[in-house]
Amino acid sequence: MVDNGATIEIELLLHFLNKESTEFHLSQSPIIVTTSFSVIALAFILHIVIRKSANRVKNRKPPEAKGAWPIIGHLHLLGGLELPHKVLGDMADKHGPIFTIKLGVHQVLVVSNGDIAKECFTTNDKAFASRPKSVAIEVMAYNYAMFGFAPYGDYWRKLRKIIMLEVLSQRRVELLGHIRVSELRASIKDIYEAWVNNRKDMVKVEMSQWFGNFVLNILVRINSGKRFSPNDEEGVRFQMVKAMNKTGKELDIFFEGWLKEHKIEGGSAQKLEGCSQVFIDVLINILQGASEDEFPGLDHDTVIKSTCQQLLTAGLDTTAVTLTWALSLLLNNPKALETAQHEIDEHVGKERLVEESDMKNLVYLDAIIKETLRLYPAGPLSVPHESIEDCVVGGYNIPKGTRLIVNLRKMHRDPNVWSDANEFQPERFLTCKKDIDVKGKHFELLPFGSGRRMCPGVSFAKQTLRLTLASLIQQFTLKTPSNDLLI
Template identity: 65%
Template sequence: MELHISILAFTFFVIIVAFLVNLIHKKRPISGKFKKPPQIKGAWPIIGHLHLLGGSELPHRVLGHMADKSGPIFTIKLGVHQVLVVSNGEMAKDCFTTNDKAFASRPKTEASKLMGYNYALFSIAPYGDYWRKVRKITTLEVLSQKRVENLEHLRVSELRSSIKDIYEAWVDNKKIENSDMVKVEMSQWFGNLVLNIVVIIITGKRFSPNDEQGVRFQTVVKKYFHLFGAFVVSDFVPFLKFLDVGGYIKSMKETAEDLDNICDEWLNEHKMEKKYEQQLAQGNLVFIDVLLKIIQGASEDEFDGFDGDTVIKSTCQQLLVAGIDTTSVTLTWALSLLLNNPKALEIAQREIDEHVGKERLLEESDLKNLIYLNAIIKETMRLYPAGPLAVPHESTEDCIVGGYNIPKGTRLLVNIWKIHRDQNIWSDPNEFRPERFLTTHKDVDVKGNHFELIPFGSGRRMCPAAMFSLQVLGLTLGRLIQQFVLKRPSNELVDMTESSGMTNNKATPLVVLLAPRLSSNMYDD
């Protein structure tokens, strides 16, 4: 997340209207035997604690420092909104079990409205019938265990093509540079790979390397996530909306239009070329065709007033932006950690050599036997969760969390990053130690039932793509470890600086030296 707010420029203006606005928005204390949670000191008139999140340090770290001083549950004031921040597994469990329904909705924001088709994206849609219907369709047709297993051939095919690109680059480099290793920027490679996997599932097409539309789409998605993670002043101080501080609203409108144009092209292509009828006759529909089939048979008011094209485009966009960035970000962090911890990389290679060998390529069915590889993935998601702050929730009724009275309309921020580094749960919490998932935490998984490790969230608004993501992560990382020698380009450690945004991207590119470690025939299509 990032906050480009020129706070000082508004200081005098804020002071002038502070008392008037405070009178308007002042709330009466909630009656009852439960008390209010502690509130962080230092709130300014009107903007509340926004200024504390406006420095160079990332918000999840700032909120983590607050938790160190005030405990695992506290509130902050972000403009006119009261925000509950929870920072340990016990409090998160209270929110996502006992109070799961109370916190099942999402707050309305400019990003959700402008870039989410007026709240049609099901991940940010208010809790209700529309959310349930679209989520069910997406889960059944793409993200259920059966569908994930049936789509394995697409993941394998795309990964094999992408790895062949690296091998061919190595061959060319060896001829030209007479070098035993080729340098590859892996962040971009991961992004291209995951993009093609998701686009193939949705539309049946793939982008070739450096494809203009593919590069354009990745650029737009990065901007999309950056804007979704931004603190927009008017979300918290509504009467300042006309100023568009930081130019966020303008950028959101432009980004929304760019993404809509891409989705529009795909949708019109399937309509005009009648791919739907062709695929239906073959019994092999891609996801956009499945949606066309469903919409064709739906009544006008079945999707809460959204027209058919909006439902299709928003649902496809949801899969694209959610699946691409989060998975590629996790792969980037995993490889970075392994390069900085070569002993762990060596152990992972030995495990794959032992269980798979060098005469065949690792398959998804092998993943259940690769316990150290799975531990690496868990430890990566613990240290660098793709979403360090869970997508905000909003309470639709009064509830009790941790013994505190939480009124209706309170926003909820779950600091996943802080939960994953809780020193009361994790020994040496800032250290990369995959072995912990073979010993002290061997029974902990990421499916939302162990609240000390919730990279995909938990409860009814948990990310439904967890299984799909884990298969892509395991297969991709495993194949790279099996098929290549992987080294840093210098003796310096890989820079592990995080960048701002809704997803926890690595701030600098991940440049890696690679060389094949298997026979040449293992790199053919």
Template identity: 65%
Template sequence: MEFYLIVSILVATIFSILVHRLLLHILHRKRVKNQKPPQAKGAWPIIGHLYLLGGPDLPHKVLGDMAEKHGPIFTIKLGVHQALVVSDAEIAKDCFTTNDKAFASRPKMEASKIMAYNNAVFGVAPYGDYWRQVRKMVVFEVLSQRRVEMLGHIRASEVRASLKDLYDGWGTNKLTGSSESQMVKVEMSQWSGNLVLNIVVRIISGKRFSPNDEEGVRFQAVVRKYFELFGAFLVADFIPYLNWLDVGGYKKLMKNTGKDLDNIFDRWLKEHKQESASEDQFPGFGHDTIIKATSLQILVAGVDTTSVTLTWALALLLNNPKALETAQDEIDEHVGRDRLVEESDLKNLVYLDAIIKETLRLYPAGPLSVPHESVEDCIVGGYNIPKGTRLVLNLWKLQRDPNIWSDPEEFKPERFLTSHKDIDVKGNHYELLPFGSGRRMCPGVLFALQALVLTLASLIQQFALKKPSNEPVDMTESMGMTNSKATPLDVLLSPRLPSNMYNVGS
């Protein structure tokens, strides 16, 4: 009898605990269901907080200041739309793991409609079969690790050709009768843009542009206009019933620029097109449109983001000459000066890799990432988030969190060799997400990293680099689709290898 009594008491106790926990869970779910995230104050009628983001201050810094007041998760009104602003690593993890599918889509924007083939560019396409199929194709054909390795000869030849252009320019512009060490001034942001453009265009079309090529100059001008317009503010994106207005004439400019770019891609397509009896397996768009849209995606995702990161890395090194010297010493140790650095050497250049990570931390190419849109109700950070909410991830603020990064405003590559040595940028460490995370993460991360490290390694191996004056390099950021340096990057340079090392064919 005592045994049965003890068993009965245990069963009753366990049952009571389970019931208690169930009630607590139900009460918690009820509270969470009705709990909304903090909403930023200062919204104006109709336009909401748009007046803050359309002002003279950079949006990621405006939202960073708002996070100081409202916390790492809050909402703002963008016209008729609600946006969730996140600047915390743990909350970002919640968005891209538990709620990854919920935030897998993109908001529809006028720029995507007008200049991205009505959202056929898969980076801005809604979540669904079309996006999955095109992305899978691009990864398999261009961006897988195997394909990135196979395309190494294009990166290597373009880097060497561009550095030879620098060497030839140095030889032409150095003072007559001067010593071999005479330094000349070069604007490097244009140089890095030309280099990356040639890498990507060769992959897309097999073409390359010489520095003064007429088609290349025209193409670069169209691409620059495209980036500028894609980051422009359109009233219709936030207040749809004003779609008939074209404030600032942006829609007209977008149509013209989109047409110019389409004409170029159309010409390239006709040069390469072969008759095929295969049927189009992609829903919603014609075969030619998919080819052009996908080429545009590779161009847009690869050129500006990579070139602006190279520019920021070089600017940071010029302002921190000790770091530049350390990087050059590392290359001299592992590669030497009697041969050029190759991609197979990059695994040994751990300090240079740390420089790239620190650059991406301080100056992510997309400081507000690419916006997501929730396709279903979800719970983020304990708050109820309704379907249709736009997710804005403030990488600039998140990656300068003083609770994670000591001296967060300082350029310290060494942190990635010590306290943060296990952190990478491939979407699994939520305190550092320059390429995003989850299923909508940028699939070109491997390609971008190879191009970045090889170019920077080759440049600082082959040239001595200095600031043109004793003043620090201006690190002012500009407004636009990507976080570009607002002013040109002028650099004094001279060769640091024997002259025969620069006579490498492209």
């Protein structure tokens, strides 16, 4: 638009001069001719200046972090002893809240500010709606069939709709509440029996392992209807596969077996509680009525297995790690733990066990979970996005094919947004930050992401986190073995 305007201005000046030349002869005063050429020269210079200015705006790029090596770029900086989010956070201190790095041949945009993240997930949400491709995802994620890693397109949109409406909807999460409750009580019983057998006032429990086993059993059961007992052969085998970080063919064996069992049973899992089917049955029933062209290039069994694997792997470590951090923070802050105990005593009492229906009254407990997710998001760096079109972020031009990483850990501790940003203060979510939630609409707190590619398991995660933490606080006296700080 600027270039066109400049061109029009020159044409009008030339037209004016041509008109004047019909009225004056060359024999007229040379002053008039000189003035005319001066005007033309001035307009031409102005045109060049405007064009160069427009090109500078068009080519304005974010600052690139220093330290890149030929070919590998900044990869050597992210492979050291420092955690990647810490390395990128230090870069942000030097280069600002938006900059780029090179990971091999790929340009990566790193964002560490809520306002800039908002631009990425609102104005440019569609532009950043895809995922980067890699050999690892191709091999381990059913050749991009897992919806969390699938590129933006018809397949992802169709599967995302099924997940949001039928699998992880608020209604489905509530219908499967009995599984969460029964698994929690069974796992708590294990702690109680260990205490009885210990014959002492206190018993030591490796809680990170306990959280991992508990969350695994919930996810396996809501995916397949199965439960892994401590000595169950399949359960031991599954844990070995998980511990060895084996994926692809090894995990596919489990999902293939579950799928065959449920197909043979013909949906008998529906008998659990009316329509409260486990996830694999929901997917089987939906895809039975779908045509072969619904998901071109993928058979229905692959869609089902990849989705079950996504739901299990995405929810396992993230939930267990968040519970471990929450308990650690409470043990390091006895006053906060005491306040949480008093809240449960007031709204639930000691005559019955805390239930999911009580969660709406436990506002301090909710604040504890928010503060935990702020300080220690399960994924300190967001799952990478990739731009499918050119866009503008923070006033910089971002070309198609740029990868996006949001440094959540850095953003959640921004001192311009959070007072005493490194301190555990759940009370902030009862006062100045009481209206902030974790559902992707408040861009200073994005533990589950935001926009089209936001994690669809928010409701499930919140229900599991709150009930588990409340049950442990209500039923046990919690202490560290040596009364030392855990973090």
